[in-house]
Amino acid sequence: MSRSEPNFPISTSIRRVLGVIFILFLALLLFLPRQSQEWLGHVGGPFARILEVPLHAVASTQDSIRHAWNHYIALQNVWEENQQLNQEVQRLQGEQNLLREQTIIATQFQQLLTYQETTPMTTLPARIIGRNVSNWYRAMIINKGNQDGIHPEMGVITDAGVVGRVVRVNPTTAIVLLLSDPNVAITGMVQNSRDEGLVQGTPQGTIHMKYLPPLSPVQPGDPVVTSGLTDDFPRGLQIGRIHQVTKADTDLFQLGEIDPIVDFAKLEAVLVITSFQPSLPSSLPKSTASLSP
């Protein structure tokens, strides 16, 4: 059987010519000036666009898969971790608040203890565990009682000044009547003029200094301290400052209103004076002190 001939017979010479033209075309592509290359680029541009579509599709699919992997599958553990971290943050914030509160309390106690170490009185620190149980008394409950050596009539102070007096003692608690209660009265002295008077609370919650001598030059702003004439407070403890002085025409004495130095509403810890040496101020010479009967 003879070899079959192609359907479109092309002579060998023509093939050679076509081959040469193709090689020349390639060479022209390589060596053509830039303008011609641009023209060719314009001609091929639409084809490139058509090629871009599947390329973009593949790339976006890849991106989608990568995104899904990163954000949904791989991050599933991260979400759980985030929840745990949030809980941890909340717990730490709670702890931080607690520590801040403990720091404040510790600072207050530190101030009291520093004062306790420097003062010649024997005092016992106590925390306030309760306040007004009744509307008719201004009182507070402290966490020390007769088991700790607290007795009624003992004075209660802070490092700032006088707070009140113990009026009832239970085994582990004691009730302190504040200086602003009308049932508390202590002897006070205006530090500048050395005039003495009776410091007493009022039903309105203010503190008055009664029986100030009519000619006393007491001025608003004068500090008032304990005079040491009563058994529960030594001399010289701060009570407050004179806010105003009044005297009606019919009154025999002046009446001073005192701004207390202690903010009773914000008290958290106090010192109970368990004992002190009732003596004249230490600045006086001993020979003068010995003259007293």
Place this chain on the structure above:
Amino acid sequence: MTIFLDILLCFGVVLIQATFSTVLSAKGIYPDLCFILACVIGFRSGEYKGLMIGLTVGLFQDLLTPGGIGLNMILKGLAGGLAGVTTHTFSTVTSPAVLLVTFALSLGCGLASLVVAYPVVDAPILFHALSSGLLPQGLYNSLLTLGIFWLIKFIDPSLSMVHLGRGPR
């Protein structure tokens, strides 16, 4: 067991009063939770139980107040008992009755406490106590009692059906 629970309730209320009084205060006026407890129990369970709860809670309160023991005990006992009597006086314990009776009892207890607590009670002190203490506290106490009364009535609707002569519930 009931007595034990009643004592526990009284103890808890006094503890709340001593610990959270500053939280409960409105412009310096504290509600007297012991008084409210005595009244609510009186309205709820009659004069006998109101009296007993009042005496108990008053005793606990007296232990934590500077005044002598007995004043709050008697006053709260009376308040609880009188609130209980109300349940026999009115055929139906209504909200206005609760409000009025509690307000009047609070005012009475406050006046008695005032006379005992303050060394001197003259006209200015009495006026000040009435305007800044007794009346606001009476209103506060009665409103709180009414609120608790409504709450209990919501839980137990038979509370408002106390009829004359049926005796303590």
